[in-house]
Amino acid sequence: MNSIYITAAQARIAELSTLLEIHNYNYYQLSGSTISVVPISDYAFDTLLNELIQLEQQYPQLQLPTSPTQRVGGSITKSFNTVKHQYPMLSLSNTYTIEDLLAFDERIKKGLLTDEYEYVCELKYDGVAIGIKYKNGVLQQAVTRGDGTQGDDVTNNVKTIKTIPLHLTQGTYPNEFEIRGEIFMPHQVFTQLNAAREAIGDALMANPRNAASGSLKMQDSAQVAQRKLDCFLYFLYTPDSNYATHEQSLQAANSWGFKVGNYYKKCTTINDVIAYINHWDSARFNLPFDIDGIVIKINSVAQQKTLGFTSKNPRWATSYKFKPQQVATQLLNVSYQVGRTGNVTPVANLEPVLVSGSTVRRATLHNSDFMTELDLRFNDYVYVEKGGEIIPKIMGVDLSRRATDAKPFIFIHRCPECGSTLVRVEGEANHYCMNEDICAPQIKGKMIHFVGRKMMNIDGLGEESIETLFEQKLLHNYADIYELKAEQLLAIERFGQKTVDNLLAGIEASKQVPFERVLFALGIRHVGENTAKKLAHYFHNLIKFKAATLEELTQVGEVGDKIAVSIRAYFNNEAQQTILKRLVNAGLQFALHEDTLVTKTNKLAGKTLVVSGVFTVERDTIKQLIEQNGGKLSGSISGKTSYVVAGDNMGPEKLKKAESLGVAIISEQQLMELIA
Numbered sequence: 296m297n298s299i300y301i302t303a304a305q306a307r308i309a310e311l312s313t314l315l316e317i318h319n320y321n322y323y324q325l326s327g328s329t330i331s332v333v334p335i336s337d338y339a340f341d342t343l344l345n346e347l348i349q350l351e352q353q354y355p356q357l358q359l360p361t362s363p364t365q366r367v368g369g370s371i372t373k374s375f376n377t378v379k380h381q382y383p384m385l386s387l388s389n390t391y392t393i394e395d396l397l398a399f400d401e402r403i404k405k406g407l408l409t410d411e412y413e414y415v416c417e418l419k420y421d422g423v424a425i426g427i428k429y430k431n432g433v434l435q436q437a438v439t440r441g442d443g444t445q446g447d448d449v450t451n452n453v454k455t456i457k458t459i460p461l462h463l464t465q466g467t468y469p470n471e472f473e474i475r476g477e478i479f480m481p482h483q484v485f486t487q488l489n490a491a492r493e494a495i496g497d498a499l500m501a502n503p504r505n506a507a508s509g510s511l512k513m514q515d516s517a518q519v520a521q522r523k524l525d526c527f528l529y530f531l532y533t534p535d536s537n538y539a540t541h542e543q544s545l546q547a548a549n550s551w552g553f554k555v556g557n558y559y560k561k562c563t564t565i566n567d568v569i570a571y572i573n574h575w576d577s578a579r580f581n582l583p584f585d586i587d588g589i590v591i592k593i594n595s596v597a598q599q600k601t602l603g604f605t606s607k608n609p610r611w612a613t614s615y616k617f618k619p620q621q622v623a624t625q626l627l628n629v630s631y632q633v634g635r636t637g638n639v640t641p642v643a644n645l646e647p648v649l650v651s652g653s654t655v656r657r658a659t660l661h662n663s664d665f666m667t668e669l670d671l672r673f674n675d676y677v678y679v680e681k682g683g684e685i686i687p688k689i690m691g692v693d694l695s696r697r698a699t700d701a702k703p704f705i706f707i708h709r710c711p712e713c714g715s716t717l718v719r720v721e722g723e724a725n726h727y728c729m730n731e732d733i734c735a736p737q738i739k740g741k742m743i744h745f746v747g748r749k750m751m752n753i754d755g756l757g758e759e760s761i762e763t764l765f766e767q768k769l770l771h772n773y774a775d776i777y778e779l780k781a782e783q784l785l786a787i788e789r790f791g792q793k794t795v796d797n798l799l800a801g802i803e804a805s806k807q808v809p810f811e812r813v814l815f816a817l818g819i820r821h822v823g824e825n826t827a828k829k830l831a832h833y834f835h836n837l838i839k840f841k842a843a844t845l846e847e848l849t850q851v852g853e854v855g856d857k858i859a860v861s862i863r864a865y866f867n868n869e870a871q872q873t874i875l876k877r878l879v880n881a882g883l884q885f886a887l888h889e890d891t892l893v894t895k896t897n898k899l900a901g902k903t904l905v906v907s908g909v910f911t912v913e914r915d916t917i918k919q920l921i922e923q924n925g926g927k928l929s930g931s932i933s934g935k936t937s938y939v940v941a942g943d944n945m946g947p948e949k950l951k952k953a954e955s956l957g958v959a960i961i962s963e964q965q966l967m968e969l970i971a
Contacts, residue, residue: 419588422479432463455520476528624648635740672701750816754801777881836886899926908942
């Protein structure tokens with residue numbers, strides 16, 4: 296085989312694997328993400344995934360051990376206890392066209408050696424998959440999908456959902472069973488939530504799915520109860536199934552008091568399935584909750600068992616994914632927004648149009664490259680899609696309706712807020728206003744970021760309050776927050792005594808926020824939450840961090856040249872350093888607490904370890920122990936690997952590779968003995 300083709304395939308496989316992992320992380324991990332994250336559509340994700348599958352089939356020797364094709368879903372959020380699923384929560388294969396659906400039907404026919412079978416079609420709810428266990432009619436445990444093998448124990452939060460029974464009081468049910476479903480946030484609740492968040496200056500939730508996921512993983516179950524989540528149940532696992540069909544199990548669950556819904560339908564032919572899909576493709580916009588497709592399952596339980604499973608999916612079920620609705624409307628003009636880091640984002644202002652059940656007036660244009668690629672002209676008719684994010688996207692231009700004398704949009708050269716000349720950083724698509732000490736949106740944006748929940752978490756100081764205090768000239772930067780006085784605040788009309796007391800108490804409490812969150816709050820360009828944490832734990836205090844050279848900074852995990860240069864630019868900015876000194880004097884935490892500085896040993900010095908599988912503790916705890924004892928972690932096995940720490944359900948590819956290379960495989964207990 297031509298080596299040129301192999302090299303090209305290898306590069307593309309690596310590129311696709313990286314892209315898919317990034318998009319997978321965005322979808323599954325950034326549950327509370329806001330409009331700052333622009334997610335890929337399901338259709339685009341599966342297009343990339345299918346390309347990778349085809350390449351791996353063509354060049355099996357090039358498949359990476361960590362290929363996304365081997366994954367079922369996302370990774371685990373670490374805030375909750377990790378629980379292994381008794382029954383794996385597999386994902387479904389996806390279809391997007393009628394041809395794909397007909398091919399699925401043919402596979403069913405061949406697998407069963409008959410054309411005597413029925414389907415049950417259900418709505419594919421766009422929320423958070425959940426598995427709920429009951430014993431003697433009492434809810435025992437609720438676990439999220441996680442990676443399909445293990446998930447997060449969110450029992451206390453699930454108990455706040457009123458449509459999920461805590462105790463079954465009707466019907467005849469098994470002593471023990473697990474029922475699965477989808478937790479979601481209804482449209483009306485989502486609208487109310489974002490209105491409330493906007494009123495206090497919190498970032499808006501991106502969509503109902505992310506709002507449901509983020510709500511389910513909140514630490515305070517009382518707050519979860521206020522989110523008014525809902526749940527449809529759609530699959531039953533019992534030790535000894537007494538139901539001949541899936542439909543019968545749904546009817547049984549409904550009779551026990553579970554919210555099954557009346558949207559499902561039994562179909563005797565694939566044409567009936569297609570008719571059901573076509574109906575809901577348009578009717579979905581009238582539902583009070585989001586769906587993103589249709590689930591098609593073989594009805595007979597015996598036939599389900601005959602068809603069985605692949606490593607990732609049941610062969611007896613698939614999902615038909617709806618394409619996001621695209622609607623044409625006229626582009627009226629382009630305006631520009633300035634973010635807290637100076638990033639200038641173009642926004643399309645549109646003739647109002649109804650898209651996916653809501654009126655759209657604006658759509659993001661991302662950057663000048665995106666505008667150039669679309670070749671946008673004044674008064675163009677554009678195709679708008681609302682695939683999940685708050686600000687919809689423009690997907691293309693209807694060239695047949697373009698005026699012959701239409702003039703192209705030219706990206707602005709000066710900041711729309713302060714008039715400074717914009718700068719495009721080499722290697723980046725964005726234009727920046729570098730006048731960060733004067734430009735009002737940047738000043739306010741930095742302060743809004745600083746007080747956020749994941750940063751300094753100052754109660755009572757949201758976007759609206761910061762806007763007011765900025766207009767009153769009481770706040771010019773975030774150091775001013777710590778110099779606010781009660782008499783200044785009480786002089787403002789909307790600030791009463793109780794409000795002021797709570798605000799000042801919140802400011803005082805923020806002085807105990809740990810070092811890594813303070814670093815994140817500073818808003819250093821390109822330094823996100825995880826990077827701030829790594830920097831804090833690497834340098835331990837502000838003095839060492841501030842003195843670090845570019846070379847020293849790039850020794851920190853996740854810190855490349857771009858981030859290192861940005862950090863040095865921050866510390867070389869005289870105005871920023873004045874602000875930083877004031878924060879230090881205010882008493883903020885600029886060093887790790889002693890209890891986080893665990894004494895390290897050298898018992899694993901010179902050893903490289905790979906961690907794989909499920910353990911009695913969280914995997915991050917295992918990794919932390921290795922690093923604390925001088926060991927080096929690696930994500931892949933090679934001849935340089937000293938040990939593979941193997942838990943339950945270790946990946947078969949890793950096991951095979953470790954054995955072929957003669958790498959020592961040790962258990963969790965053996966690791967503990969090594970470092971004892």
